[in-house]
Amino acid sequence: xxxxxxxxxxxxxxxxxxxxxxxxxxxxxxxxxxxxxxxxxxxxxxxxxxxxxxxxxxxxxxxxxxxxxxxxxxxxxxxxxxxxxxxxxxxxxxxxxxxxxxxxxxxxxxxxxxxxxxxxxxxxxxxxxxxxxxxxxxxxxxxxxxxxxxxxxxxxxxxxxxxxxxxxxxxxxxxxxxxxxxxxxxxxxxxxxxxxxxxxxxxxxxxxxxxxxxxxxxxxxxxxxxxxxxxxxxxxxxxxxxxxxxxxxxxxxxxxxxxxxxxxxxxxxxxxxxxxxxxxxxxxxxxxxxxxxxxxxxxxxxxxxxxxxxxxxxxxxxxxxxxxxxx
Numbered sequence: 158x159x160x161x162x163x164x165x166x167x168x169x170x171x172x173x174x175x176x177x178x179x180x181x182x183x184x185x186x187x188x189x190x191x192x193x194x195x196x197x198x199x200x201x202x203x204x205x206x207x208x209x210x211x212x213x214x215x216x217x218x219x220x221x222x223x224x225x226x227x228x229x230x231x232x233x234x235x236x237x238x239x240x241x242x243x244x245x246x247x248x249x250x251x252x253x254x255x256x257x258x259x260x261x262x263x264x265x266x267x268x269x270x271x272x273x274x275x276x277x278x279x280x281x282x283x284x285x286x287x288x289x290x291x292x293x294x295x296x297x298x299x300x301x302x303x304x305x306x307x308x309x310x311x312x313x314x315x316x317x318x319x320x321x322x323x324x325x326x327x328x329x330x331x332x333x334x335x336x337x338x339x340x341x342x343x344x345x346x347x348x349x350x351x352x353x354x355x356x357x358x359x360x361x362x363x364x365x366x367x368x369x370x371x372x373x374x375x376x377x378x379x380x381x382x383x384x385x386x387x388x389x390x391x392x393x394x395x396x397x398x399x400x401x402x403x404x405x406x407x408x409x410x411x412x413x414x415x416x417x418x419x420x421x422x423x424x425x426x427x428x429x430x431x432x433x434x435x436x437x438x439x440x441x442x443x444x445x446x447x448x449x450x451x452x453x454x455x456x457x458x459x460x461x462x463x464x465x466x467x468x469x470x471x472x473x474x475x476x477x478x479x480x481x482x483x484x
Contacts, residue, residue: 224462231456235449250456260439260457267436268464270354271419278358278365278414279407286369286406287399291376302370309363317427320356321347348430356428361417365410372406373399408477412469419465436461 197203230236234245254260289301308316323329326343334340346352376399384394422437429435436457443454 224459227455228459230452231459233452236451236455250453251460253453254457254460263434263439264436264457264461264464266434267419267461268468270350270435271415274354274357274361274418275411275415277354278362279411281358282362282365282410283369283407286366287373290370290373291378291381298374305366306363313360313423314427316360317356317424320352320359320428324352324355347428348433350429350433353425353429353433356424357418357421360421360424361414364413364417368406368409368413369403370406372403372409376402404477408473411476412473415469415472416465419461 197207231250232246232248234247234249235242238244254264285305289298289305293301311319321328324346325331326345326347330346331340331343334344380398380402381394384398389397420437422441425433425435425438429438440454440457440461443450443457
């Protein structure tokens with residue numbers, strides 16, 4: 158009886174498989190399939206083109222295309238062009254950046270600000286990444302990461318306003334200091350470089366944390382144990398083993414943080430003051446003004462892009478060397 162049941166089930170499975178195979182076979186052998194999808198599937202070059210078409214189109218239309226259009230506008234004497242007017246190309250917008258201290262000084266301020274923010278983020282985040290990657294048990298690392306990532310689920314504006322409520326005259330920091338008897342009047346912390354730097358570090362710390370954690374977590378514990386057995390102390394193990402082996406994460410994290418902080422816009426508007434105007438605010442004012450300022454805004458954007466990429470490239474070459482791997 159059991160054999161008959163198994164035999165009937167096997168025959169049913171064969172029938173269903175045969176029906177499935179015949180259906181696939183009919184589709185695969187149909188002229189429509191052979192002339193379209195089948196033609197692409199059988200050609201190695203065609204498969205490669207199809208796989209690369211979507212990402213290349215995305216890069217071309219949404220990344221390279223806008224930058225090329227920005228570069229074209231930056232070379233125009235006027236934009237938008239009047240009906241029937243011929244475009245006049247000039248480099249006067251680029252010369253204006255170097256001639257007017259009103260534009261050049263805020264850019265230097267932004268460059269220094271971004272370098273300081275990048276270094277501060279590295280100093281603050283590195284111990285956290287090391288603690289998660291090497292001190293916490295492997296089974297609990299995902300929970301620790303999730304706990305650290307939770308604040309970043311909120312929007313940027315929400316997190317900026319949380320910094321305002323923290324550093325305001327009646328905020329949490331001043332209230333705590335007053336309760337401890339350390340101050341009699343509130344310490345003005347908002348609308349200064351301190352509040353701006355604190356807010357930006359808080360906003361972009363994630364870009365430093367993940368590359369650092371990824372590189373530190375990959376360091377074999379056996380190397381640390383071997384260094385300890387050879388008499389290396391904690392500082393020596395950090396300097397001779399951990400720091401060199403986490404170089405890729407440092408380069409990746411610093412590059413991401415620098416490129417993000419030099420173009421940050423919302424935080425300076427809400428956390429900065431009249432003495433903390435940085436270059437993205439100058440560019441925004443040019444675009445928000447009359448149309449004849451758009452070529453200058455485009456030129457300043459191209460200048461900031463080129464100098465930022467050059468700075469990151471030099472940093473990667475000096476710190477990372479030839480064999481650096483971006484995380």
